Amino acid sequence: MDILQNLALGFSIALTPTNLAYCFFGVLAGTLIGVLPGIGPATGIAVLLPIAFTMNPTTSLITMAGIYYGAMYGGSTTSILMNVPGESASVMTCLDGYQMARQGRAGPALGISAIASFVAGTVGAVGLMLLAPPLTILALGFGPPEYFMLMLFGLTTLAGIAGDSMLKALISGGLGLVLGTVGTDTPSGYLRFTYGIPDLSTGISFVAVTVGLFALSEVLVNSERLLQREPIRTSLAGLYPSRADLRRCRGAFARGSLIGFVVGVLPGAGATIASFLAYAAEKRASKHPEAFGAGAIEGVAAPEAANNAAAMGAMVPMLSLGIPGSGTTAIMLGALIMWGLRPGPLLFEKNPDLVWAVIASMYIGNVMLLILNLPLVGIWASMLRVRYSILAPLILVFCFIGVYSIDNSMFDVWIMVAAGVLGYIMRKFRYPVAPLVLALVLGPMVETALAQSLTMSQGNAAIFFTRRTALTIFILMVLFVLSPVVRWALARRRGATASSRASV
Amino acid sequence: MIRRADQIGGVLLFVFAILYTLEARKLPSRGMNALFFGQGSPGPNFMPYWLGITLAVLALALIVSGTLRPFAPGGEEERLPGVAGWTRMAVVFGTLALYLLVLPVLGFSLGTLALLTTLLLFPDRHPILIVLGLPIGTTLLLHWLFLRVLHVPLPTNVLGF
Numbered sequence: 001m002d003i004l005q006n007l008a009l010g011f012s013i014a015l016t017p018t019n020l021a022y023c024f025f026g027v028l029a030g031t032l033i034g035v036l037p038g039i040g041p042a043t044g045i046a047v048l049l050p051i052a053f054t055m056n057p058t059t060s061l062i063t064m065a066g067i068y069y070g071a072m073y074g075g076s077t078t079s080i081l082m083n084v085p086g087e088s089a090s091v092m093t094c095l096d097g098y099q100m101a102r103q104g105r106a107g108p109a110l111g112i113s114a115i116a117s118f119v120a121g122t123v124g125a126v127g128l129m130l131l132a133p134p135l136t137i138l139a140l141g142f143g144p145p146e147y148f149m150l151m152l153f154g155l156t157t158l159a160g161i162a163g164d165s166m167l168k169a170l171i172s173g174g175l176g177l178v179l180g181t182v183g184t185d186t187p188s189g190y191l192r193f194t195y196g197i198p199d200l201s202t203g204i205s206f207v208a209v210t211v212g213l214f215a216l217s218e219v220l221v222n223s224e225r226l227l228q229r230e231p232i233r234t235s236l237a238g239l240y241p242s243r244a245d246l247r248r249c250r251g252a253f254a255r256g257s258l259i260g261f262v263v264g265v266l267p268g269a270g271a272t273i274a275s276f277l278a279y280a281a282e283k284r285a286s287k288h289p290e291a292f293g294a295g296a297i298e299g300v301a302a303p304e305a306a307n308n309a310a311a312m313g314a315m316v317p318m319l320s321l322g323i324p325g326s327g328t329t330a331i332m333l334g335a336l337i338m339w340g341l342r343p344g345p346l347l348f349e350k351n352p353d354l355v356w357a358v359i360a361s362m363y364i365g366n367v368m369l370l371i372l373n374l375p376l377v378g379i380w381a382s383m384l385r386v387r388y389s390i391l392a393p394l395i396l397v398f399c400f401i402g403v404y405s406i407d408n409s410m411f412d413v414w415i416m417v418a419a420g421v422l423g424y425i426m427r428k429f430r431y432p433v434a435p436l437v438l439a440l441v442l443g444p445m446v447e448t449a450l451a452q453s454l455t456m457s458q459g460n461a462a463i464f465f466t467r468r469t470a471l472t473i474f475i476l477m478v479l480f481v482l483s484p485v486v487r488w489a490l491a492r493r494r495g496a497t498a499s500s501r502a503s504v
Numbered sequence: 505m506i507r508r509a510d511q512i513g514g515v516l517l518f519v520f521a522i523l524y525t526l527e528a529r530k531l532p533s534r535g536m537n538a539l540f541f542g543q544g545s546p547g548p549n550f551m552p553y554w555l556g557i558t559l560a561v562l563a564l565a566l567i568v569s570g571t572l573r574p575f576a577p578g579g580e581e582e583r584l585p586g587v588a589g590w591t592r593m594a595v596v597f598g599t600l601a602l603y604l605l606v607l608p609v610l611g612f613s614l615g616t617l618a619l620l621t622t623l624l625l626f627p628d629r630h631p632i633l634i635v636l637g638l639p640i641g642t643t644l645l646l647h648w649l650f651l652r653v654l655h656v657p658l659p660t661n662v663l664g665f
Binding site: 216225389392 | 510513531548559585590592593603604607608616620623630654655656657
């Protein structure tokens with residue numbers, strides 16, 4: 001009952017003309033960001049931060065969330081028409097989407113992708129609405145030791161999953177923590193690593209680092225070569241999938257939504273992994289697995305449902321626990337902190353209007369996206385002809401505006417440039433950048449929670465292991481860290497058993 | 505390539521981690537903290553110190569993993585740009601750096617006009633209509649949106665734009 005009342009409150013705020021307009025702007029910008037190769041949702045949100053800071057926090061969060069899930073919708077267009085994922089979560093959509101386009105079925109592929117995104121987005125919004133409040137109630141009993149363990153868990157999971165090397169992800173996270181130690185030490189008020197530079201006393205600008213790492217480094221990487229790919233020339237007629245298509249995709253909608261949401265809730269897992277898992281699950285469940293990769297419509301529906309549901313799922317830990325589940329939600333979390341809001345259980349208590357308005361806006365945004373994506377798909381497809389060399393200068397200008405306007409500081413702009421170079425090097429040598437941003441956001445919070453916990457215990461570190469919830473989180477963290485070793489040992493054992501059977 | 509890069513990266517990271525740890529050791533261990541918290545709480549040096557040591561261990565692990573990785577000739581070279589790629593990137597990066605340096609003098613509008621025009625001419629040349637139209641249109645739009653509508657303070661020249 002409480003949920004319905006809160007949702008009604010959320011709708012009353014989300015349906016105001018201003019919020020509706022910004023929700024529309026967010027999903028429109030998100031779709032565009034998703035459509036254009038070379039710009040991901042994290043980059044999009046980072047460069048649009050200055051516009052977000054001119055609004056109140058509720059309107060701003062509605063806009064940022066719209067960009068996030070809008071990009072998931074838009075990402076499928078390039079996958080289907082160009083075989084180039086608009087963002088990493090759309091990689092799996094390429095496999096069957098592009099094959100469908102080559103067979104002259106681009107219309108139904110785009111149509112089913114929009115419908116899958118709508119279904120999963122709505123399922124995800126319901127999931128967020130049902131799951132976040134109980135988590136919040138649980139988290140209300142958390143003290144500094146539990147928060148310390150939770151944030152450590154958040155850092156560990158992202159480090160463990162991001163990229164293809166756990167070691168490099170840990171190093172990336174470590175560098176983020178190092179950057180987080182620059183400036184005033186929150187518990188003591190002592191200045192660290194500032195070397196007499198006044199601009200560093202408030203710490204290294206989170207926005208500058210984020211824009212540099214995501215947006216500027218992306219421009220640098222893409223500027224190395226001429227990015228020009230022609231979309232496949234095919235008819236977009238017959239956009240609406242047939243009844244038979246829809247019947248075939250019912251299971252894909254359900255499985256994709258469920259897998260996507262669950263994976264999205266896990267800190268660090270994210271939309272990309274969700275779409276991989278959903279595709280694999282759909283192939284396994286299919287009576288015709290051989291059709292996957294050759295233009296199976298379920299192969300489009302499942303990953304598209306999963307990446308949208310995951311975007312919604314990633315909002316659960318961010319809003320209810322204050323733990324970002326992905327690079328994009330880390331940026332959103334950082335923005336909330338800059339407004340002086342503390343994401344986490346207290347946000348539901350103190351700012352229910354903000355949280356519920358954002359949740360309500362997701363229902364509205366999903367309807368807007370369905371309307372935007374089905375009839376206007378021809379316009380989105382034509383956007384694909386815009387060359388990256390035209391977009392890059394515009395992105396650079398937005399990067400500058402985004403960073404400069406926060407504090408009118410050229411120092412921050414040069415920090416962005418340095419972060420851009422660092423991001424370029426990291427991308428080239430396969431270091432994931434998301435853990436660095438997450439660690440930069442969480443680092444000072446982790447340190448404060450550690451100081452508060454040890455103050456509570458008079459310096460006794462046993463406090464982290466004598467409190468049931470903190471210990472449970474610690475055990476989960478250890479299991480997570482050890483899971484690759486366990487998987488490797490199991491695979492080895494299976495391999496040994498198989499070879500011994502073969503020799504018999 | 506990546507194998508060698510991991511070894512070099514590991515050494516650089518190790519040196520950085522050691523320097524960072526040494527700097528962290530100079531910070532007070534409790535000091536001002538005791539004013540706010542009990543004697544048991546860690547001081548400003550606690551996290552940087554242990555973080556530095558952890559980074560040093562990770563750096564050593566990177567060197568070892570880079571050394572133990574089997575050598576795969578030609579596997580990763582394509583990740584680094586050739587001369588043409590470096591030149592293209594240098595043009596973009598150099599133009600951006602120059603833009604930021606002259607911005608306080610030229611102001612946002614003139615500077616942005618120059619940046620956009622330059623990057624539409626180099627490294628890839630676009631049709632003249634785009635080279636002329638896009639920078640002017642974009643600059644006017646951004647000037648109106650950020651300076652007039654959103655009142656975002658951006659650098660201006662002596663003439664006020």
